[in-house]
Amino acid sequence: MGRWEPDARGRLAKAALALYAERGYEQTTVAEIAKRAGLTERTFFRHYADKREVLFAGAGELEDLFVRAVAGAPRAAVPLDALTAGLDAVAGMFADRRDFACRRQAVITANAELRERELIKLASLGAALAETLRGRGVAEPAASLAAEAAVAVFKVAFERWIAPDEERSMQLLIRESLAELRAVAAGA
Known part of the structure; x- marks a missing residue:
């Protein structure tokens, strides 16, 4: 494949994930990833700082x-309602990405450096x-507690979403996890 072919970034990510699954993250080199994608190492480094970042490239976009x-x-939204707007927004990033997310998480789970x-x-x-909640006028420790709760909701929903027999959407699982958090907080 020539370098001019579209979606070099996507091809590199697919090649990396396939190689990580076949050979393991630590045994896979950037050269092998580039070769599998039909690209050069130089092209790889135009898209990713290192082979680890193939797995975390969307983190900044998700956070933003x-x-x-x-x-x-x-x-007028209370902190948890403002965070719910954020959770709803990021849920959309996961539509049609379940297979990729499952394979990505398997690679991360198998490697301590990646888990870290x-x-x-x-x-x-x-x-x-x-910080965003503080910018909205939420005082501490409420801002930090609410933010960490939202991250926990996201994490729990994501883990449920990638479970082998799960068929529900990420958005639905986020909403269910959020309802569980509200019930726990209310003492139910």
């Missing part, structure tokens, strides 16, 4: 979308959401 939706929630990177990503998301 989440933060923008929370910031754009109606001023995933936790860092979630911590960054929680900090960004807390």
